[in-house]
Amino acid sequence: MTNCHCDLPAGRQGQAPRNDGYTFMDFAHLTIKKFHAGLLAGEFRALDVIQQFFRYIDERDVEIGAYLTLLRDEAGRQAEEVDIAIAKGEKIGMLAGVPFAIKDNMLIAGGRTTAGSKILENYTATYDATVIKKLRRAGAVFLGKTNQDEFAMGSSTENSAYQKTRNPADVTRVPGGSSGGSAASVAAHMALGALGSDTGGSIRQPAAFCGVVGLKPTYGAVSRNGLIAMASSLDQIGPFAKTVEDAATIFSVIAGRDDYDATSVDHAYGDELLNPDLAKIKNLTVGIPSEYFVDGLEPEVRKGVEIAIEKIKSLGLKVKPISLPHSKYALSCYYIIMPAEVSSNLARFDGIRFSPVEGVTRDGSNLLEIYKKSKSKGFGAEAKRRIVLGTFVLSSGYYDAYYAKAQKVRALIKKDFDEAFKEVDVMLTPTTPTRAFKFGEKTADPLAMYLSDVLTIPANLAGLPALSLPVINETNKHKPTELPVGFQLIGKHFHEADILGLGQFYERL
Amino acid sequence: METMAEITKKSIEHLAKLARLEFTDAETDKFVVDLGNILNYFKELEAVDTSGVAPMTGGTSARNVFREDSPLVETFADQKEIIAGFPEEERGYNKIPPVF
Numbered sequence: 110m111t112n113c114h115c116d117l118p119a120g121r122q123g124q125a126p127r128n129d130g131y132t133f134m135d136f137a138h139l140t141i142k143k144f145h146a147g148l149l150a151g152e153f154r155a156l157d158v159i160q161q162f163f164r165y166i167d168e169r170d171v172e173i174g175a176y177l178t179l180l181r182d183e184a185g186r187q188a189e190e191v192d193i194a195i196a197k198g199e200k201i202g203m204l205a206g207v208p209f210a211i212k213d214n215m216l217i218a219g220g221r222t223t224a225g226s227k228i229l230e231n232y233t234a235t236y237d238a239t240v241i242k243k244l245r246r247a248g249a250v251f252l253g254k255t256n257q258d259e260f261a262m263g264s265s266t267e268n269s270a271y272q273k274t275r276n277p278a279d280v281t282r283v284p285g286g287s288s289g290g291s292a293a294s295v296a297a298h299m300a301l302g303a304l305g306s307d308t309g310g311s312i313r314q315p316a317a318f319c320g321v322v323g324l325k326p327t328y329g330a331v332s333r334n335g336l337i338a339m340a341s342s343l344d345q346i347g348p349f350a351k352t353v354e355d356a357a358t359i360f361s362v363i364a365g366r367d368d369y370d371a372t373s374v375d376h377a378y379g380d381e382l383l384n385p386d387l388a389k390i391k392n393l394t395v396g397i398p399s400e401y402f403v404d405g406l407e408p409e410v411r412k413g414v415e416i417a418i419e420k421i422k423s424l425g426l427k428v429k430p431i432s433l434p435h436s437k438y439a440l441s442c443y444y445i446i447m448p449a450e451v452s453s454n455l456a457r458f459d460g461i462r463f464s465p466v467e468g469v470t471r472d473g474s475n476l477l478e479i480y481k482k483s484k485s486k487g488f489g490a491e492a493k494r495r496i497v498l499g500t501f502v503l504s505s506g507y508y509d510a511y512y513a514k515a516q517k518v519r520a521l522i523k524k525d526f527d528e529a530f531k532e533v534d535v536m537l538t539p540t541t542p543t544r545a546f547k548f549g550e551k552t553a554d555p556l557a558m559y560l561s562d563v564l565t566i567p568a569n570l571a572g573l574p575a576l577s578l579p580v581i582n583e584t585n586k587h588k589p590t591e592l593p594v595g596f597q598l599i600g601k602h603f604h605e606a607d608i609l610g611l612g613q614f615y616e617r618l
Numbered sequence: 619m620e621t622m623a624e625i626t627k628k629s630i631e632h633l634a635k636l637a638r639l640e641f642t643d644a645e646t647d648k649f650v651v652d653l654g655n656i657l658n659y660f661k662e663l664e665a666v667d668t669s670g671v672a673p674m675t676g677g678t679s680a681r682n683v684f685r686e687d688s689p690l691v692e693t694f695a696d697q698k699e700i701i702a703g704f705p706e707e708e709r710g711y712n713k714i715p716p717v718f
Binding site: 219232233235328329341342343368369371372374435437438440441442444445452456459460461462463464465471474475476477478479480481482484485488490493494496497498500501504511513514515516517518519520521523555556570572 | 625629630633634636637640641645649652653655656659660662663666671672673674676677678680683685690696699700702703704705706712715716717718
């Protein structure tokens with residue numbers, strides 16, 4: 110990157126490696142599956158591809174702004190290790206050498222990790238998150254850390270303390286959020302896969318806005334150890350990819366129980382995760398919840414989702430209208446429970462434990478003054494708003510009216526899903542009420558911004574797996590720059606194979 | 619709802635104190651409006667009949683996940699790196715200013 114449009118001191122290290130006769134266009138069409146086949150066939154080395162990706166990032170990311178930190182040296186070493194293993198004839202996995210982008214709220218040992226916040230501007234991670242360990246073991250290459258809304262609070266990545274990320278499909282629009290950098294990096298061919306985190310839609314909503322695939326797994330399917338927590342009863346880590354098949358591959362590597370996350374579960378995902386059986390998928394019944402086709406649904410989104418439903422029908426699946434009557438309360442319920450957990454989780458960032466906050470002097474201050482100064486300088490407006498809101502709903506006199514009430518409504522929202530899943534196997538909905546919006550359109554009014562997650566939040570409250578994938582129609586098949594529309598498949602707990610299987614057959618149509 | 623709240627400048631100042639935050643006057647004024655609007659939106663929950671409903675207190679129904687009461691050393695291999703992240707350090711301790 111010649112001109113860093115952010116004011117980060119330690120971000121981008123070194124210079125791009127030398128070109129070896131390839132151009133990026135040789136690799137822009139790659140998916141993880143194609144990359145793996147090419148690597149095995151000896152068409153290119155992992156290092157060649159990684160070098161080209163960095164060259165391309167140097168050009169393209171000036172405009173897009175997906176990455177906060179690039180990890181050139183480490184990525185080069187990781188790629189070389191994969192090439193050496195191949196030269197030795199060792200067996201390599203599907204993710205070996207694959208260039209990945211990682212949301213900046215996940216820890217990579219020795220690397221700066223900001224969570225998009227000034228309060229962690231100088232924080233260096235001291236260990237690998239469990240998902241990073243698993244990807245590392247699988248040979249994945251980490252190109253860098255991606256931009257996000259501060260502490261994953263936002264729906265446009267505009268709440269990043271560092272920079273704007275632009276939507277690759279239309280740079281005048283937001284990429285969605287909070288995992289906007291990860292979604293944009295895959296959409297702009299600056300990574301083949303990425304990790305994001307999803308508390309109320311932060312993987313699925315940017316995936317829909319940018320036209321890529323995003324999966325929020327079942328609560329408990331993936332360890333959050335090493336993820337900077339936002340709302341612990343809702344947070345899940347999941348993949349972004351260009352295809353559902355690639356997303357399934359990444360998910361199969363990062364899933365599983367972990368000693369370091371007591372909520373994680375060992376679920377035996379069978380072979381159907383990666384090799385779905387069409388005969389079984391055809392037998393699934395798809396429910397269409399009427400409450401998700403809200404009044405504010407943009408006509409283009411409605412039309413896109415209708416196209417997707419027709420395609421799903423053409424695969425031979427039964428489609429059936431259903432009702433989730435308490436869904437309309439999900440947004441209120443979420444905006445009580447989530448800030449309550451945020452106010453607790455963010456209390457640890459106090460200027461004492463992790464790194465000093467720029468501009469906060471310690472001389473002559475007592476502990477309370479340091480807390481106040483560090484938090485007030487280090488947190489942005491949305492983080493402060495949610496801490497105050499969370500402190501309020503938990504405070505004496507208001508707990509029952511807000512927090513306890515919301516937990517009961519949450520139980521009713523989950524019960525709606527449990528009842529409906531007795532009749533259907535999968536649900537199909539729009540991912541977002543609108544397509545990607547313009548910068549600044551919703552920043553003045555927090556409620557307007559919150560409403561963009563209204564269709565993704567219920568799956569988090571109920572702990573269900575949900576996949577967003579781009580609507581394919583006759584126009585955008587040939588014109589990938591058209592503003593994307595995403596639709597969402599929601600599955601039963603730990604039935605990722607249903608939604609990923611259906612998604613894989615859909616994308617082959 | 620049993621106790622509906624009115625958000626005033628005073629209540630924002632009180633919440634800021636509880637959360638160890640300090641706001642400028644402009645921030646306080648903005649949060650009075652924002653929180654007022656958000657809490658007003660929450661009023662729709664009054665219409666939901668939750669009598670006899672058990673609260674959902676977490677994201678999973680897993681209960682009592684135990685492990686051996688011994689340190690998991692694998693993660694924190696290098697204490698030095700953690701200490702290096704402290705704003706102030708003395709002899710391996712996190713140095714903090716006086717509490718009072």
